[in-house]
Amino acid sequence: MADGARATGPRPTMPSLLALAPADRPALPRLVAALVVLAAEVALALAALDFDHLRGAAVWWAEPMRLLSHNAPWAACVGAVVALLGYGRFGAAGRELAARVPTGFESLAALALHAALGLFFAAVSQLVLAGGTTVAWLQPVLPFVWFATGLGLVLSLALAAAPTECWRAALAPLARPLGAGLLVGTALFWTGRAVDGTYVLWGPLADVTLATSAALLRLVTEDVHLEESTRILGVGSFRVIVSKYCSGLEGLALFGLFFGAFLVLVRSRLRLARAAWLLPAGMLCVWFLNAVRIAALVALGAFHDPRLAVDAFHTHAGWPPLVAVALGCVALTTRVPFFARAGAANGNARAAAAVPNTRAPDGTAAHLVPLLGVVATGLVAGAFLEHGGSSAPLRALVGAALLWHFRHDLGARGVGSALRAFAGAFARGHVWLLGAAALALWLAFDAERGLGGAPPAWLDGAHPAAAIAFWVLAFASYALVTPCVEEIAFRGYLQRRLASADFEAVPYTRLAPVALLGSALAFGALHTNVLGGVAVALLFALAAARRGRLVDAIAVHALVNAALAVAAVATGRYGLWF
Numbered sequence: 028m029a030d031g032a033r034a035t036g037p038r039p040t041m042p043s044l045l046a047l048a049p050a051d052r053p054a055l056p057r058l059v060a061a062l063v064v065l066a067a068e069v070a071l072a073l074a075a076l077d078f079d080h081l082r083g084a085a086v087w088w089a090e091p092m093r094l095l096s097h098n099a100p101w102a103a104c105v106g107a108v109v110a111l112l113g114y115g116r117f118g119a120a121g122r123e124l125a126a127r128v129p130t131g132f133e134s135l136a137a138l139a140l141h142a143a144l145g146l147f148f149a150a151v152s153q154l155v156l157a158g159g160t161t162v163a164w165l166q167p168v169l170p171f172v173w174f175a176t177g178l179g180l181v182l183s184l185a186l187a188a189a190p191t192e193c194w195r196a197a198l199a200p201l202a203r204p205l206g207a208g209l210l211v212g213t214a215l216f217w218t219g220r221a222v223d224g225t226y227v228l229w230g231p232l233a234d235v236t237l238a239t240s241a242a243l244l245r246l247v248t249e250d251v252h253l254e255e256s257t258r259i260l261g262v263g264s265f266r267v268i269v270s271k272y273c274s275g276l277e278g279l280a281l282f283g284l285f286f287g288a289f290l291v292l293v294r295s296r297l298r299l300a301r302a303a304w305l306l307p308a309g310m311l312c313v314w315f316l317n318a319v320r321i322a323a324l325v326a327l328g329a330f331h332d333p334r335l336a337v338d339a340f341h342t343h344a345g346w347p348p349l350v351a352v353a354l355g356c357v358a359l360t361t362r363v364p365f366f367a368r369a370g371a372a373n374g375n376a377r378a379a380a381a382v383p384n385t386r387a388p389d390g391t392a393a394h395l396v397p398l399l400g401v402v403a404t405g406l407v408a409g410a411f412l413e414h415g416g417s418s419a420p421l422r423a424l425v426g427a428a429l430l431w432h433f434r435h436d437l438g439a440r441g442v443g444s445a446l447r448a449f450a451g452a453f454a455r456g457h458v459w460l461l462g463a464a465a466l467a468l469w470l471a472f473d474a475e476r477g478l479g480g481a482p483p484a485w486l487d488g489a490h491p492a493a494a495i496a497f498w499v500l501a502f503a504s505y506a507l508v509t510p511c512v513e514e515i516a517f518r519g520y521l522q523r524r525l526a527s528a529d530f531e532a533v534p535y536t537r538l539a540p541v542a543l544l545g546s547a548l549a550f551g552a553l554h555t556n557v558l559g560g561v562a563v564a565l566l567f568a569l570a571a572a573r574r575g576r577l578v579d580a581i582a583v584h585a586l587v588n589a590a591l592a593v594a595a596v597a598t599g600r601y602g603l604w605f
Contacts, residue, residue: 058125061188062540063565065181066547068145070472070558072177076152084158088170092155104216107284109208111291116200117541124197128189137187144183148176219280233258233274236318240269243322248329260321262329267321267337275317278349282313285353293360295368302366309356316348335413343409350403390531393436394520397429397512414483416605420497423504426512437515452582461570462586465563469587472559480595480602505592505604510584513550517564518571518580522546535571535580543568563587 081089151173154160160169185194198205237260241253244262252261258269267273286306290299324344328336360366404425408418430437434445452458486494523530525542543565550567551560563584571580595604 058121058128058188058540061184062544065184066544066561066565068180068184070562072152073558076156078156080156081158086159086166086169088167089158092170101213101216104219105208105212107288108212108215109204111288112207113201113204116204118539120197120201121539121541124189124193127193127196132190134187134190137183141180141183141187144176144179148173148180151176229271229274229276232276232314233269233271236274236314236321237269239315239318240321240325243319244325247326260325262325265325265329265333265336267325267328269321273317273321275314278313278317278345279310282309282349282353286356289357290360297360297366298368302360305356305359305366309352312352313349316352317345320344320348335411339409339412339415343406343415346406347403350406390436391520393433394515397426397433398516400429401426401508401512414481414485414605416501417483417485417497419504420500423500423508426504426508430508430511437519448576448578449582452576452578453586455574455579455582457573458570458579458582458586461566462583462590465566465583465587466590468562468566469556469559469591472562473556480600480605482601482605502589502592506585506589510581510588513553514567514571514577514581514584517546517550518568519577521549522568534575535568535577536575538568538572 076095078092078095081093083089151169155169155173159166165172234255237253237255237258241251241260244251244260248262250263252259252263252266254260259266260269261267283306286309290297290302290306324336324340327340401422404422405415405418408421409415412418483497486497489497518535520530522542522545523533523535525545526537526539527533547561547564547568550564551557554560567580567584570583571577573579591603595601
């Protein structure tokens with residue numbers, strides 16, 4: 028499915044590295060390789076360096092180093108601001124860099140320096156993690172040596188990929204976005220940490236949320252217990268505490284970041300003064316639906332099942348309303364003429380009238396809806412099931428139905444041809460090699476995950492036919508449906524969309540560094556094993572690029588998931604699966 032680029036009419040494309048012919052970008056493979064190596068090294072460093080146990084160490088730099096445990100959210104804040112401020116410039120910088128690197132450029136000295144610095148960085152990291160060294164003069168400056176070595180690792184790898192003057196010319200347009208992103212992102216991060224530790228915002232919001240939820244419950248019953256001083260709400264003997272995590276502040280922040288970023292990215296197509304009103308309106312909807320969620324949780328615990336209320340419903344019920352409001356606001360701004368610029372709306376209307384029925388429908392929905400449907404099914408069903416894994420059969424059926432519905436838009440000529448292509452992928456040696464490598468990386472980055480987890484408890488007393496049906500559908504969901512919908516969304520759509528607006532015209536054989544890393548990061552963010560997700564996503568992209576067929580990436584993904592499921596059943600470490 029979606030293995031080839033579909034023939035469509037001409038569309039405006041976003042500048043990218045893919046605009047250059049292969050002969051015009053001889054440095055691209057080297058740049059891609061450097062990007063992959065850097066991503067792998069950063070992932071390994073994040074997985075290996077845990078400074079939290081420096082608490083109480085008798086050195087001045089112990090607490091500052093412990094703050095590095097917050098590097099991931101800080102980097103996310105900085106990266107988001109840089110992406111917003113520098114949107115549209117990264118493709119130009121990449122093209123400039125690839126075009127300027129001399130043909131045949133090699134820097135073995137930089138590679139040797141990078142390898143030496145890597146060994147030295149590992150040794151210094153061990154000293155830092157041990158709380159210092161016995162060398163008197165090195166002890167006070169050890170963190171500076173560690174930081175300088177890490178910076179040298181990055182710079183030496185960059186010099187191995189391209190000369191200094193090439194980097195200087197390519198990164199000059201990005202100087203302001205990078206500098207401003209560092210300052211603004213850091214300020215946002217520490218502001219968020221300061222707010223998180225005080226009652227300045229979430230305290231009053233929790234009080235209002237509590238009062239609203241209590242009012243909603245009084246519409247159903249008079250036996251409502253409310254303690255405003257301790258923020259306790261309940262019906263009868265079932266009571267909950269409305270903490271800062273239940274106040275709605277987290278949902279408001281997530282919606283504000285998502286929809287605010289969307290408005291910034293598409294501002295040229297909108298009447299921004301009108302569309303901006305959807306930001307507070309959406310935040311109000313998100314907050315009210317959170318109050319409804321708390322009232323529903325209390326009612327569920329008081330009148331039906333307390334365990335279900337505090338476990339599954341409390342964990343999963345907050346996401347579907349938040350996602351629905353966010354996507355609903357996006358749909359309003361993109362589909363209602365009231366929010367669109369007059370020129371853009373009229374131009375689109377004239378283009379549609381001038382060329383009726385000559386362009387194939389955009390394949391965005393076909394690539395994204397199957398994944399969204401599977402995720403939404405899991406979230407909604409998980410809110411009412413004691414074990415999230417119990418929704419696996421339903422997710423399998425929903426995913427299969429959506430893939431069937433969009434089969435023609437995804438390029439499948441029929442179920443038989445799709446199955447033959449999928450089976451044929453397993454005859455390729457690179458599929459098995461990349462599958463083994465991806466499995467090893469996934470386990471290496473999340474070695475403790477398999478120790479937890481268990482299959483649904485209801486299986487113990489279930490009828491054999493019901494148990495067999497569950498296991499078959501659960502395996503199909505994890506090993507077949509999930510690889511299909513995720514690869515179609517992340518490799519089939521996102522990776523190519525980051526390279527060009529006309530994503531269906533982008534072949535899988537061409538890998539743009541920004542697109543490759545961006546789709547890998549998004550894939551990792553969808554999984555609890557974030558670093559492992561980023562690492563295996565890069566291998567899935569390489570699998571698709573090997574023959575230019577997405578089915579190879581799906582096959583590698585399926586091998587990894589099937590191996591994890593079999594290992595979970597064989598060893599009893601069900602955290603590998605559920």
